[in-house]
Amino acid sequence: MQTIMYKFLFSISIVFVITFAGCNNKADLYKYENGGVVITFDDHYVQKWLMADSALQKYNWKASFCLTLHNRLTDDQIQGLKYLELQGHEIAGHGLQHLNAIEYIKTNSIDNYLQSEVDPMIELMNKSFHNVTSFAYPNGSRNKDLDNKLFTRFKILRSTTNNSNPPEEQDCFFTGSHLVMAWGIDQSYEHYSKELLIQLLNYTHENNLILILYAHRPTKEISIKYQVEISTLEYICNFVEENNMKFLRLKDLGNL
Ligand SMILES: [Zn+2]
Structure with a gap:
């Protein structure tokens, strides 16, 4: 009888492990009333970012623009980024030369990485923008x-x-940890679908979570890789507005 009981308990625990392995534990996620969305953009597509901003200002949206190759930008691009910052967006860091950190430290030290990729970026960015606090x-x-x-x-x-x-x-989703993972919404990503994006937004709102997204080039019509349609961004902004959710920037997460 005891053996049967042990077998039963063992089976139950296996089912439990299988059911919950790989699931985010909702209880461990940071709770934010009605939910919030962090939209981030990577690289240096300043003109595209400005185009997105003029289309989305009506939603009072806020985003984080993660900048690389600062030393190769034109004055116009720097002015464009300053304008985005004035609108309340964040200019965050994305490396001086867009080095792949893991590849780089295979043959260099982490201190070398900081000296060549991070510290000169911070110095340059802090001359043009608010002090950079997100990377x-x-x-x-x-x-x-x-x-x-x-x-x-x-x-x-x-x-x-x-x-x-x-x-x-x-x-x-934001857990409270200051290391965060963003889900890609460029249309060329194999994992991306509009259906899943909608599910993620609903899940974020229903469970009072903060969703973190990333993209590269906003565009009216997709023609190449690493582009996100303005209409997709507009869908997100509409969803945030209709559900009384909030836009957050990466740096806002640093204060939570
Ligand atoms: Zn990048």
């Missing part, structure tokens, strides 16, 4: 040692997550 890893490429070093420079570190799992198995 998005190029290619989402990171490890724990890099995080530890970069947390001496930044309050928020952003990596990426690219899978088509249902919302309850995604890790693109």
Whole structure:
């Protein structure tokens, strides 16, 4: 009788482990009334970002623009970024030369990475914009040692997550940790679908969560890789407005 009982309990625990492995534990996620959305854009597509801003200002949207190759920008592009900052958006860091951190530290030290990719970027950015406090890893490429070093420079570190799992198995929600994962909404991503984006937004709102997204080039019509349609961004903004949700920037997460 005892053996049967043990077998029963064992089977129950196996079912429990299988059911909950890979699921985000909602109780561990940061609760934010009605839900919030962080939209981030990577690289240096200033003209496209300005175009998105003029289309979306009516929603009073806020985004974080994660900038790389600052040293190669034109004066017009710098002025454009200053304008975005004046509108309440964040200009965040994305590396001086867009080096892949993990590849780089295979043959260099992490201190070398800071000296060549991070510190000159901070110095340059702080001359043009508010002090930079958020950093998005190029290619989402990171490890724990890099995080530890970069947390001496930044309050928020952003990596990426690219899978088509249902919302309850995604890790693109804010947990309270200042290392965050963003889900890609460029149309060329294999994991991306409008249906899943809508599910993620609903899940965010229903469970009072904060969803973190990333994209590159806003466009009216998709023609190449790494583009997001303005209509997709407009859908997100509409959803946020209709459900009394909030736009947050990466730097706002640093204060939560
Ligand atoms: Zn990038």
